[in-house]
Amino acid sequence: MKRWIAILVVGSLGFLGVMFLGSRIVRPVWAQLSGGAPPAESVSTHGYVIANQPVKGSSIPADLTFVLTRDDIYVPIAIRKPKGNGPFPAITMASGEGRGGMEQVEQLTERLAQMQDHMIARGYVCVTINYRNEIPYEYEHAKPPQNLPDSISGERRMLKSGPTLDHEDLIAVIRYLQTVPYIDKDAIGSMGVSHSGEMIMKAAAEYSWGAGVAIEPADHEFLTVDTGPTAPREGTEVQFNDVEVVRKRANKAEAMERIERINMPILIFGRVHDHQNGVFKLTYEWMKEAGKDVTWEEFDHPVHGYVFIYPQKDGSYKPDKIQQEAWDIFMGYFDRHLKHPQHQHLTAQATTRAAPAEGN
Numbered sequence: 001m002k003r004w005i006a007i008l009v010v011g012s013l014g015f016l017g018v019m020f021l022g023s024r025i026v027r028p029v030w031a032q033l034s035g036g037a038p039p040a041e042s043v044s045t046h047g048y049v050i051a052n053q054p055v056k057g058s059s060i061p062a063d064l065t066f067v068l069t070r071d072d073i074y075v076p077i078a079i080r081k082p083k084g085n086g087p088f089p090a091i092t093m094a095s096g097e098g099r100g101g102m103e104q105v106e107q108l109t110e111r112l113a114q115m116q117d118h119m120i121a122r123g124y125v126c127v128t129i130n131y132r133n134e135i136p137y138e139y140e141h142a143k144p145p146q147n148l149p150d151s152i153s154g155e156r157r158m159l160k161s162g163p164t165l166d167h168e169d170l171i172a173v174i175r176y177l178q179t180v181p182y183i184d185k186d187a188i189g190s191m192g193v194s195h196s197g198e199m200i201m202k203a204a205a206e207y208s209w210g211a212g213v214a215i216e217p218a219d220h221e222f223l224t225v226d227t228g229p230t231a232p233r234e235g236t237e238v239q240f241n242d243v244e245v246v247r248k249r250a251n252k253a254e255a256m257e258r259i260e261r262i263n264m265p266i267l268i269f270g271r272v273h274d275h276q277n278g279v280f281k282l283t284y285e286w287m288k289e290a291g292k293d294v295t296w297e298e299f300d301h302p303v304h305g306y307v308f309i310y311p312q313k314d315g316s317y318k319p320d321k322i323q324q325e326a327w328d329i330f331m332g333y334f335d336r337h338l339k340h341p342q343h344q345h346l347t348a349q350a351t352t353r354a355a356p357a358e359g360n
Helices: 002-023 101-121 166-177 195-204 243-249 252-260 277-289 321-338 341-349
Strands: 047-053 062-068 074-080 088-095 125-129 183-193 211-215 266-271 294-299
Touching: 047 074, 062 101, 062 166, 074 101, 074 166, 088 101, 088 166, 088 195, 088 321, 101 125, 125 166, 166 183, 166 195, 183 195, 183 321, 195 211, 195 266, 211 321, 243 277, 252 277, 266 277, 266 321, 277 294, 294 321
Parallel strands: 088 125, 088 183, 183 211, 211 266, 266 294
Antiparallel strands: 047 062, 062 074, 074 125
């Protein structure tokens, strides 16, 4: 009888443990022992170019590529390059959250094609990227997963201590680009709008590369901002335009611990009337307080993500005055941080409004 009671108690605790673990990030691996076969070695990041595909509205094609991530799945990117063997500086570009797979990459590449043509004319490789889906709020308490020993199969399976998050896909892409022969591994920058801007901040706290341009970065997880039921909202849209409202709801200790780990230059673009402009501004203020290499630019523009220049309805490329000013700022920023002495010929070719170039 006592044995059955013990089994019942243990089973109940196990069930409660699973229920508890479902809502928390601490996930002990019950079936694994500290011993067993050593952890499997991670496979080096690599990419498979699956197609060289024309891009509508441009003479420069794109290499559609799948890049291996930390947990052995592939994320889609599209690479477009100037003519020649390089090595060239490179800029990754992303907008919003990860979704839609390669189709999303193709669509964004087409929308950015004319803007990227001008960047390619300045001597840059342009890389449109995508991520896996976001797991909301997992970042605030998760740690980068580690490889675990295998005490079950008798082999060395790839076992992870936790989930891989979307910002780690950006790190995987950067690491892959650093192996591409025509890219200068020390001259890679990143641009990201909204959630993709926050991806740059999260990734920069774990890995360093050339420079980042975070465009209206939705950093509520990076700053551990309380977005719960008491947060100000209009309908379902959180209202964080006021930096002081955000400051009161953010966890400064946690945010500063992440910021302290950043060791790369970052340019942040704010937007005066954006509902999360207070989040963008607080990111800058706390990075500045931590002594980081950070720059702030702010414009009053009606379009979220205005730094990305999409074609007009008639297909023409006509950046407005603010977009042109933003272009001059971020391209000058990348020129300063990514163009090294071996790229002087590219700097000499650079113009504010370069004519579309031929690539590959």
